[in-house]
Amino acid sequence: MSTDPTPAAAPTPKGLLLKADPIAAIFQDEVKTTLASRGSSSLRPRLVGILSTSSEPSKMYAEFTRKQCEALGVDFVLKKTGAALEGGKGFAEGEGVEEAIMEANEDPSVDGIMVYFPIFGPRQDQYLQQLVSPYKDVEGLHVKFHFNLYHNIRFISPESLAAPSSSSGSTTTENDQPPPGTVKSIIPCTPLAIVKCLEHVGVYNKILPYGDRAYGKTVCVVNRSEVVGRPLAALLANDGARVFSVDIDSIQEYTKRPSSTETPSRKYYPSHVVRPTNNLTLEDCLVLSDVVISAVPKDDYKIKTAWLKDGCVCVNVAAEKNFEKDVREKASLYIPAVGKVTILMLLRNLLRLQQYRNLA
Amino acid sequence: MSTDPTPAAAPTPKGLLLKADPIAAIFQDEVKTTLASRGSSSLRPRLVGILSTSSEPSKMYAEFTRKQCEALGVDFVLKKTGAALEGGKGFAEGEGVEEAIMEANEDPSVDGIMVYFPIFGPRQDQYLQQLVSPYKDVEGLHVKFHFNLYHNIRFISPESLAAPSSSSGSTTTENDQPPPGTVKSIIPCTPLAIVKCLEHVGVYNKILPYGDRAYGKTVCVVNRSEVVGRPLAALLANDGARVFSVDIDSIQEYTKRPSSTETPSRKYYPSHVVRPTNNLTLEDCLVLSDVVISAVPKDDYKIKTAWLKDGCVCVNVAAEKNFEKDVREKASLYIPAVGKVTILMLLRNLLRLQQYRNLA
Numbered sequence: 001m002s003t004d005p006t007p008a009a010a011p012t013p014k015g016l017l018l019k020a021d022p023i024a025a026i027f028q029d030e031v032k033t034t035l036a037s038r039g040s041s042s043l044r045p046r047l048v049g050i051l052s053t054s055s056e057p058s059k060m061y062a063e064f065t066r067k068q069c070e071a072l073g074v075d076f077v078l079k080k081t082g083a084a085l086e087g088g089k090g091f092a093e094g095e096g097v098e099e100a101i102m103e104a105n106e107d108p109s110v111d112g113i114m115v116y117f118p119i120f121g122p123r124q125d126q127y128l129q130q131l132v133s134p135y136k137d138v139e140g141l142h143v144k145f146h147f148n149l150y151h152n153i154r155f156i157s158p159e160s161l162a163a164p165s166s167s168s169g170s171t172t173t174e175n176d177q178p179p180p181g182t183v184k185s186i187i188p189c190t191p192l193a194i195v196k197c198l199e200h201v202g203v204y205n206k207i208l209p210y211g212d213r214a215y216g217k218t219v220c221v222v223n224r225s226e227v228v229g230r231p232l233a234a235l236l237a238n239d240g241a242r243v244f245s246v247d248i249d250s251i252q253e254y255t256k257r258p259s260s261t262e263t264p265s266r267k268y269y270p271s272h273v274v275r276p277t278n279n280l281t282l283e284d285c286l287v288l289s290d291v292v293i294s295a296v297p298k299d300d301y302k303i304k305t306a307w308l309k310d311g312c313v314c315v316n317v318a319a320e321k322n323f324e325k326d327v328r329e330k331a332s333l334y335i336p337a338v339g340k341v342t343i344l345m346l347l348r349n350l351l352r353l354q355q356y357r358n359l360a
Numbered sequence: 361m362s363t364d365p366t367p368a369a370a371p372t373p374k375g376l377l378l379k380a381d382p383i384a385a386i387f388q389d390e391v392k393t394t395l396a397s398r399g400s401s402s403l404r405p406r407l408v409g410i411l412s413t414s415s416e417p418s419k420m421y422a423e424f425t426r427k428q429c430e431a432l433g434v435d436f437v438l439k440k441t442g443a444a445l446e447g448g449k450g451f452a453e454g455e456g457v458e459e460a461i462m463e464a465n466e467d468p469s470v471d472g473i474m475v476y477f478p479i480f481g482p483r484q485d486q487y488l489q490q491l492v493s494p495y496k497d498v499e500g501l502h503v504k505f506h507f508n509l510y511h512n513i514r515f516i517s518p519e520s521l522a523a524p525s526s527s528s529g530s531t532t533t534e535n536d537q538p539p540p541g542t543v544k545s546i547i548p549c550t551p552l553a554i555v556k557c558l559e560h561v562g563v564y565n566k567i568l569p570y571g572d573r574a575y576g577k578t579v580c581v582v583n584r585s586e587v588v589g590r591p592l593a594a595l596l597a598n599d600g601a602r603v604f605s606v607d608i609d610s611i612q613e614y615t616k617r618p619s620s621t622e623t624p625s626r627k628y629y630p631s632h633v634v635r636p637t638n639n640l641t642l643e644d645c646l647v648l649s650d651v652v653i654s655a656v657p658k659d660d661y662k663i664k665t666a667w668l669k670d671g672c673v674c675v676n677v678a679a680e681k682n683f684e685k686d687v688r689e690k691a692s693l694y695i696p697a698v699g700k701v702t703i704l705m706l707l708r709n710l711l712r713l714q715q716y717r718n719l720a
Contacts (some may be wrong), residue, residue, distance in 0.1 A: 092634060095634070098629075098630060099628040102628040122482075123482055123483065127486075130490060131507065225483065226484065226487055268459040268462040268463065269456070
C-alpha cells in the first residue's frame with residue numbers, strides 16, 4: 001500500500017458572484033434619461049411609501065427607497081402608521097394602513113404608492129394590495145396587472161385601469177412597442193427585476209424572436225406566492241421557458257400554450273399551461289434546471305449545492321440566503337440579491353403610471 | 361375506606377341541537393316572495409356555477425345549489441372545466457376556471473357567478489375571486505364588498521361597483537333601509553349566514569338599536585381567513601360584540617370603534633378596532649365567550665367541551681366537526697352546520713345583483 005497521498009485535485013473553478021449593482025445602474029440611467037427628457041416644467045413624480053409595522057427590514061427598505069428616489073430626482077414621502085409611528089406604543093402592527101392607502105389614492109399630488117409588506121400575513125396583505133388604485137400601483141400587485149401578465153396582455157388602454165375587471169388588451173409578441181392608443185401594462189416589480197437580471201446574464205437569448213427568448217431553457221422557481229413565484233413562472237413560460245414551479249406541497253410545470261390552441265373562443269385562456277408533475281421531486285427538477293430561482297422567506301431553507309446542475313445560474317430572491325455557501329462550486333453564476341433592481345423597476349413603473357393617469 | 365360507590369350525578373341537562381333548516385326556510389320564503397312580487401314578465405334570475413375540480417364536497421354542493429335553485433324558480437347552469445369535466449382525464453384541477461369566469465362576466469344572460477372553492481389554495485383562489493365582476497359576485501368575495509364591510513359602508517350607488525376601488529358610500533346605523541339612490545352593499549355569504557343564525561337564536565337582541573344588537577356579547581371566532589373569519593369578526597364587532605379572533609398563530613380582539621374618534625379626517629378608518637391579545641390563550645377566551653364559532657377545515661381539530669363557558673351558543677361552520685360529541689353538555693344551543701342558510705344568502709344576493717345591474 002502506497003503511503004503517498006493522492007495529489008489534491010485542482011481547485012474547482014468557482015462560478016461568478018454577480019451583485020445586482022451593475023444591472024441596477026442601467027435602469028438608474030434609464031430613469032434619469034426619461035426624467036430629463038420630460039423637461040424642467042414637468043412635475044417631479046411623487047412616491048408615497050407606507051410603513052405601518054416595526055419590522056427592521058421594512059424600515060431599511062424604506063430608507064433605501066428614499067435614497068434611490070433622492071438620487072434620481074423623485075419625491076419620496078414616507079407615511080408611518082400603526083406600530084411604525086414614533087413613540088407609537090399602543091398602536092398595533094398595521095393599524096391605519098388602509099386609511100393611508102385610501103388617502104394616497106385620492107391625493108392628486110401622489111403618483112405612486114408603495115406599501116412595505118409583510119404586514120398581516122399573505123391573505124390579509126393580498127386584500128390590502130387590491131385597495132391601491134391601479135393608477136398608482138407601482139408594485140404591480142393589483143389583480144388587473146396579474147391578469148394581464150397571466151394572459152400575456154402587454155398593452156392596454158389607459159382608461160381600462162378604471163374598469164372593474166380586465167378583459168381586453170392586446171398581445172403583441174413581435175416587438176415591445178405599444179400600438180397607438182395603448183400603453184404597456186404594469187408588471188409586478190420583483191418578477192420583472194428577476195427577468196431583467198436573467199436578460200442581463202444572457203439566459204434570455206436576444207437572437208431569438210421577442211416573446212421566445214427563454215425558449216430552450218429549463219428554470220426552477222422555488223416559491224409559488226401570488227407576489228413572486230406564480231407571476232414569475234408565468235412570465236418565464238410566456239417567454240418560452242420550461243418552468244418547474246415548486247411550492248411546499250406540490251411541483252407544477254408551466255409551459256407556453258401552443259399557439260394552435262388559441263382559437264377565438266378561447267380568448268381568456270392564460271398564455272401558459274400548468275400541469276401537475278406528480279412524480280418529480282425537487283432533486284429531479286434541479287438536475288434538469290439551467291436556472292434556479294429561490295424566494296423562500298426562511299432562515300433554514302437551503303437548496304443543496306449537490307443537487308444543482310453543473311454550470312447553472314442561481315438567483316436568490318429572499319432576504320434570507322436560500323443557497324448554500326458553496327453554491328458557486330456548481331453554479332456558473334450566482335446572483336445573491338435582486339432588491340436593487342426591484343426598486344428601479346418600481347421607479348420605472350412610477351414614471352409610466354404618472355403618464356397613464358394623465359392620459360386616462 | 362368505604363366501598364360504596366358515590367351515587368352517579370343526575371344527567372346534565374343537554375343543550376338544544378338546532379339544525380339550520382328552519383332558519384333557511386325563512387329565507388326560502390323571502391326569496392319566493394321577492395320573485396313573485398316581480399311578476400311573471402320579469403326574467404328569471406340565472407346563476408352560473410363553475411366547477412373545475414374533482415372534489416366530492418364541491419360536486420355535492422353544486423348539486424345542492426341546483427336543487428335549491430329549481431325549488432325557488434332560479435335558473436341554474438353548471439359549467440364544468442378542468443378535472444371536473446366528464447372523462448376529463450389529462451385536465452388539471454382548476455384548468456379553464458379563469459376563462460369560465462370571464463365568459464360568465466361578459467354573458468348578459470348571467471346574473472350571478474358562484475365558483476366552487478377551494479381550487480388552488482387560499483392565495484391563488486383569492487386572485488380568482490377578484491376576477492368575478494362585482495355585479496355578479498353573489499358570494500360577496502370581491503375586495504369592494506369586503507372593504508364596505510370593514511368600513512361599515514352599508515349603502516352604495518349601483519354605479520360605484522364599476523369603479524376600481526370603493527371609497528364612498530354611507531354608513532347608516534339607525535335602520536336598515538338604503539337612502540334614495542343607493543342600494544345595499546353585498547355581504548359575504550358565509551359570515552352573513554352566521555349572523556342570520558345568531559339573530560334567529562337571540563344572540564342579537566332586537567330591543568337594542570340597530571347596529572348595536574350584539575352589544576354585551578363576547579364571541580370567539582376560530583379562523584381568520586379572508587372569506588369567513590375576518591369578515592365575520594368585523595361584522596360582529598360592527599354590531600357591538602367583543603370578538604376574539606383566533607388564528608393558528610395569534611389571537612386578536614375586535615371591538616367597535618368608539619364613535620367619538622370618527623372625525624372627518626378619519627373617514628377611512630375601519631369601523632372596528634383590532635388589538636393583539638398577547639397574553640390570552642384559546643382557553644382564556646373560551647371561558648369568556650357567550651358564543652363560539654369555529655370554521656377550521658381540519659378533521660382532527662376539536663374545541664374542548666371542558667373549556668366552554670356553561671350555557672354558551674356553539675356554531676360549527678366547517679365541513680368537519682370542530683366541536684366534540686359532548687358539546688351540548690356545556691352549550692345551551694349547538695348549530696352543527698350553516699350551509700343551508702349560506703346558499704339562501706347567495707340567492708338573496710343574486711336577486712339584488714340582478715336589480716343593481718339594471719340600475720347601473
